[in-house]
Amino acid sequence: MQSSKAPAPMEVEIAPREQKSEGALPAKPKFEPLKAHEMSDGRVQFRKVSVPPHRYTPLKKAWMEIYTPVYEQMKIDIRMNLKARKVELKTRSDTPDISNLQKCADFVHAFMLGFDVIDAIALLRLDELYVESFEIKDVKTLRGEHLSRAIGRLSGKGGKTKFAIENATKTRIVIADTKIHILGSFQNIKVARDSLCSLILGSPAGKVGKAVAKPGNGRTPCKSLEKKNYYYMNLVLQLKFNRLHCQSLNSAKNREEDVKPKAISL
Template sequence: MQSNEAPVSMEVEAVPSKPSSASAALPPKPIFEPLKAHEMSDGRVQFRKVSVPPHRYSPLKKVWMEIYTPVYEQMKIDIRMNLKGRKVELKSRADTPDVSNLQKCSDFVQAFMLGFDVIDAIALLRMDELYVESFEIKDVKTLRGEHLSRAIGRLSGKGGKTKFAIENATKTRIVIADTKIHILGSFANIKVARDSLCSLILGSPAGKVYSKLRAVTARLAERF
């Protein structure tokens, strides 16, 4: 038996929801000041020591103020020369703005000790993507006697012509200290300069290295 009553439809009226008083009464978000360098290290003072080679002692005395001024005034790092231990000592301060400043200053002083000019080494303080790479001629090829002397001569060129050409093409700075080679620059540029120097050590003529260097630097310029 079926019922003849029609189903009753219920209409529900939508009532706009009011914001809860709890969410409206939330306090504003706290604003925390960034931690200072000495607070990140729990107030501990950090040190770095850089040894001074005998042949860099006199040049260091001549340009001491050029090294001291940016380290102390701009990077807010204490620096002194320990005459007894022949070391440059660096120390963080309470007003050091960044924890990385101490390491940057240490790299800057170390670059000068390796033979770079202050004008070139100071770029390590201002740019983050620069670093120094070092290697020896014997790491590339074992050479002795006159063969080693000729390899060093090929690296420098007449009057330093070859070294300057590689520096200008790769935007790096190169120091050739006896059998050790130090390169200051960015990662990609150091790789190009190192490849060119290794080719010279292995006996490639300078003309061939120049042509290859021009091709590689042209590709790098297109990429960036």
């Protein structure tokens, strides 16, 4: 027997909708930076640095000083390939940044060029340091004794001139035969390079040292060096011209005295 009462309607609670403000953007997604082993489809990246014959023994002696910061601080694997005579570097699974591999390669390359480990290790700590290399023949073609004197002017007595330029420009300089390597920031390398070029061209070491240490009057050392070299060359040319002019006058005077008849004494 069916009841005559109709079923009671169901009570439904409607939750109030949150009104979104116009122009609101969703929260920015946060992606963690990829690690070295996650880049390039998980492939390990390598770098190889050749070892010159004259740096093989220094590398043996300073191996632990090179190995420790590269392996422990930069998290890069390093080994010496005795057969190929190359230092090999590769990334690890815990390498924090892929740029560490290139920094370590630059550090090892700087040591191979002749820089001390204490100086070259700055490449691992600072991003704005570079190594620039050039040869003496790139500035001026010199041969024989002229080349030897130019190298002597660059170094100075006991390395005095080289140390003065290093301290004034906050750089490190290596003079390896006719090749010159400079380690420092971009602007400091430019100032040191201009000073070394002036020495190669023949400027006295004293003038170059003063120009680097005290540029003065708001002028850059490069401009002051160029101006001094210009005055110096003009002075040399003027002295040579005066000397030749005096010699020509003296020779003409001597010829006139030879031609003039001598008085006969009675």
